[in-house]
Amino acid sequence: MTESTNTKRSKYLNPYLGGVLLGLVLLAANFIAGRGLGASGAIKSGVVTVVTAVNPHAGETSGFIREYQGAHGGSPMKSWLVFEMLGVLVGGFLSGALAGRLKFKVEHSPKITSARRLIFALSGGILFGFGSQLGRGCTSGSALSGMAVLSLGGFITMMAIFGTAFALAYFLRKNWI
């Protein structure tokens, strides 16, 4: 190893070690709660909370709200995924603080402007939010957690997400490289 690579050591965790730790967190979730990790479900809880606060009878007209209320009793914010995602914000912040990565910034390729990055981030979020509802969970809840319990749907969703992104990567290369 040359001196320059020694001094430029990655500031991130070894990815295979990170993966084992991620797997242990996911294993703990299944052992304790009988379910995997998730993220988009917490967003859904937030949306249902807002909608039912504005219109308490939304469940009578909206099939989406009715389906949610059928599957979850009680307050939509008192959900496992909401507590878990609050933890994600704390955990991410702690790791960033310890590594000296806390900084307000718009991260983008030098080839594009901040405005373009933000428009793409917002649009990507809209599509991901919509897709996560149709696909019954996102990369965490459907793909990663589904794979851990050998769910056929989890493997299919994982391949559809990564396959599509890979297939479109060429057309969006300016945004990233």
Add this chain to the structure above:
Amino acid sequence: MGPLAVNEIISENTNFFLAFIIGIGFGFVLESSGFSSSRKLAGVFYGYDMVVLKVFFTGAITAMLGLLFFSLFGWVDMDLVYVNPTFLTSAIIGGVIMGVGFIMGGYCPGTSFCGASIGKIDALLFIVGLFIGVSVFGAGYNWWDELYLSGFLGSPKVSESLGLSDGVFALILIVVALVMFWAAEWAEKKFPRQEY
């Protein structure tokens, strides 16, 4: 024994508290692996940084093997663990839409919270988008509920569908992952890499 909450070994409130602790672990591992950076995440689609592939597959395999062993030792009753149901049509179409969102936005929902937690404004905008996308799905639910509910296959295991035992499937997946890790290390040497 496990799952503790389903077997009522721990109370509902304890389960929520532990969800928060598990979330801290989840967020900490994601951030320290570099998942708070959209450019690092997108690297997997261009070959310059394969951290997503390495962490994701190592994580899935670790948890899968853990559950297989826990089940074998009688530590967890897999009949009580949630297995995601398979709705073939919506799993594919939903996944494709998420894939478009991923390459455009550079984040997925979990990693966007991670990015926002250390101050990434683009991650915050992605989260705003998530709320809009989920709301649009909810508002127009009657238009796509047929699509949402079509292709229901129950909750089959991928190993069953392929006619393999869980253990043999796990072994094959490990071999596939090792080949992908080898390809990932090759790609990172081939494509110029920066640290974000």
